[in-house]
Amino acid sequence: MKVLVVGGGGREHALVWKLAQSPLVTEIFCAPGNAGIATLASCVPLVAHDIEGLVDFARRADIDLTVVGPEAPLVAGIVDAFKAKGLRIFGPSRAAAAIEGSKAWAKELMLKARIPTARYTVVDNLPAAQKYIKEHGVPVVVKADGLAAGKGVVVAEEETQALAAVEEMLAGRFGEAGRRIILEEKLEGEEVSVLAFCDGENVLPMVASQDHKRVFEGDQGPNTGGMGAYAPVPFYDAELAKEVKETILCPAVRALAEAGHPYVGVLYAGLMVTREGPKVLEFNCRFGDPEAQPLLMLLKTDLVEVILAALEGRLKEIKLEWHPGFAACVVLSAPGYPGDYPKGEIITGLDQVPEGVEVFHAGTAWKGGQVVTNGGRVLGVTARGATLEEALSHAYRAAEVIHFPGKHYRRDIGWRAYKLSPRS
Incomplete structure (x- = not known):
């Protein structure tokens, strides 16, 4: 089987590393890849958002399976484009990937599906944002609606910080991604990432992981794409895992299916475990980075087998096995x-x-x-x-x-x- 991995970061290197271990795989390509990936795969000089170029390459190279790493091509519709040409690809459709592509859309979905999340409002102008902050006070979390490479979130403890953040985002710091912003209550508790394989109906959760977003020790400084992660999370016990699956993961996949957007791929739930129970901070439409690195290192099961089961709607047949420790x-x-x-x-x-x-x-x-x-x-x-x-x-x-x-x-x-x- 010839496999193409789309992307060129740490997550994609981990994906290539894990896919290369499968006896089903004969050759791996990665677009665009990097110096480390080049030791395991043939790097293709195509950027992840060049959907037309990637489709053309996959057809010419007789690629049997494409695995998409980053969110941007998923949100842009790479899965739809590949499927239109009869190419097998793992990831959600453009419509389903909106769960990450628009935080406002995701919040609305959660509200309808009664998925626990923070109280919020959506604004697209400075006076409305200022009014909300003045009335509700701080702390407040300010989020760009669209994709901002993990950097479009500001947890504002002071009113001046909150006002500066909304002004900066609405003024175009993140381009179109910040034309609308979400203002929401700050949740208290422990943050945890729970990723799950999905086949449009069934949900197969992985062990929980914990990311470290801030750039400095003690969770200080600005947000980054992630400075480190570990798995599994000691306090994430079987009872909590059951609660997350029943109140968050399954309702989200069910709501997407009912909306006509069956979710096939990896669904990432960024959670805050509060005293009232787990609540969603955000959904992502792919493996996290750097969460993918420890998760794929722990995963004992053949990743290709899991992906094929998801694509064929038979995840119920799969039982994930994990290395101890x-x-x-x-x-x-x-x-x-x-x-x-x-x-x-x-x-x-x-x-x-x-x-x-x-x-x-x-x-x-x-x-x-x-x-x-x-x-x-x-x-x-x-x-x-x-x-x-x-x-x-x-x-x-x-x-x-x-x-x-x-x-x-x-x-x-x-x-x-x-x-x-x-x-x-």
Whole structure:
């Protein structure tokens, strides 16, 4: 089977790494890929949003299965375009991917399906936003309606911060994505990511993971695409997993099907586990990044088998198997990220990484025979261990031997895992 993976970040490297382990796979292509992916797959010089070019390549190369990593091509309708040409592709349709493409649309869906989420309002002008903030006070969460690469969320504790955030978004900081904004109550509790394979009707949840969005230790500084993640989450027990499936995942998939948009792909539920129970912060229409890295490292089941079952509407036949213990990913970023950052810096030490640790490339390229930085998030150093402490120890030991100018990483990944259950 020839497989094409769309995207070029850490999530896509992890997908390629996992897909390559399947005996069903004979050859892997990745568009556009990166320096790390190039060791496992043939990189194709096509960007993820070049849907027409990707369709043409898949037809010419006789691709049997395409797996889409990033959200942007999904929201733009890559699945619809591939299916129109009779090509097999894993991911939700354009209509179903609106669950991430428009936070306002997703909120409306949740309201109709009675899925627990934060109270909110949607505004498209500054006076309305200012009025809401003045009346409801702070803290308040300000979100761009559309795609903003994980950076379109501001948790404002002060009124001046909230007003500045809405003014900046409505003024065009995120382009069309911020023409409408969502203002919602700040939920208190523990944040957790629950991803599930879906076949349009059935839902097959993965183990829970926890991302670290802020750039600095102690969850300080601006939001990023994610500075690290681990799985599974200690407080996410069987009772909580059952509640999430019954009150959030299944109702969402059912509501999408009833709306005429059956959801096939990976559904990502970003949750806050509050004292009242789990509530949705946001839905995403794909694997998370960096959550995919530890999840795919823990997944024992053949990923291709799961994808084929989802595409054929037979997920009920699949039972996911997981390696014992934990996995953790520590992201090494360029200096200045998530703001402006340099590119083209030489990366050394990759050949000194201890055995058993996987370094998933997120923003790298080849230049003059050397691996160089080519993005804000550069590498995702990922390891397994019998305990979370052991997995983190392996990952951090490897992170220390890798070098590039200004390398930055959080040294507290997993710190929330040692707290008590948020409902205790």
